[in-house]
Amino acid sequence: MSQPIIQGSSIINIFDGFRADLDDYSDRRERLIKASRDVTNLSKKIIFLLHRIMTEDAEDTDRALSLRAASAGREKLAEVTAIYAEIKHELQGDRFWRYHRCISPSIQEFIEALSFMHYLEHGTLVTFEDVQHILSDQHGVPYFILPLDDYLLGLSDLTGELMRFAITGISRRGGRSKASDVCAFVRRCKADLERLTPYVRELSRKQYVTAQSLEKIEDAAYAIVVRGSEYDLPPERLDDIVALSVSSFGGRDRRHKRANMDRNDEDDER
Structure with a gap:
């Protein structure tokens, strides 16, 4: 055929x-x-x-x-x-x-x-x-x-904005208590999302950034508590000290980043 x-x-x-x-x-x-x-x-x-x-x-x-x-x-x-x-x-x-x-x-x-x-x-x-x-x-x-993955990854990104929100507003009236609230909220978010990292791709990487954001909020809040316990000052004066502390905290953070960049450049040259 x-x-x-x-x-x-x-x-x-x-x-x-x-x-x-x-x-x-x-x-x-x-x-x-x-x-x-x-x-x-x-x-x-x-x-x-x-x-x-x-x-x-x-x-x-x-x-x-x-x-x-x-x-x-x-x-x-x-x-x-x-x-x-x-x-x-x-x-x-x-x-x-x-x-x-x-x-x-x-x-x-x-x-x-x-x-x-x-x-x-x-x-x-x-x-x-x-x-x-x-x-x-x-x-x-x-x-x-x-998709559930996109929803969870978007929520994980939120913690970075909350860190900026807490630190930039920490020197405003009522900003100290607000920073503490944001810190507790970010800590709960990190703990809840941590359990889902084995099931969501890229969530572990975003959780690493969340941990860094949480650390920055905690450092700023700790500095404020220490400064507040050292002096018996009216709230207005304490706000000025907080603003100065936050600005110096940001300066140390920038210097730390520059030092890391310089160290990486030296490693690359080697």
Whole structure:
């Protein structure tokens, strides 16, 4: 029995189909990477906005500043969700997992900004369900299924922003007690996430950064307790001493980093 002969045109059509699939994959990947970069940039701007509002020299109370920061951050978050709404058709079905690595960094950065805003407003961690609800349309249909790994990695990044928040505000009125609260909160976050490091890729690396952030908060809080116990001073004068202590702490930290960089350069030359 003679075998069917495949015509040359049929082979060309098959490879034309392969080319179309590869072009579609490449074009969609580029669109998602661009959208991911836009989300990452917007999320960073939200974090900077929250820090800037919380460090303003205003007559408002800390609670009023927190609510104002959360309100401003929520307006910016709407721009992020609008981007996700535009690309949701690119991530339908199995496509999400095929292109997950293209948008995973932006999801983590978005959760970092959202969780920081949520902490300022409520003093707690944002829940997985709340994040998924925000990443859904007005009918409650998710733009995509939120991966648990991205949620946990985004929360781990939050500790770095809390460290900056605690240290920059420690010299303000009420900043000492706030730094202690943030320190205890970061310590609990680290302990809870530590148990999940064997199951989440890259979480152990982020936990190392969390440990460094916690150490910086503890060092600053310890310096304040020591300075406060040495003198019987009014709160205003104690705030000045705290500000000086924090600035010197930051200077030591920068000198330590420069020393490490110089040491690394010497090792490279050898």
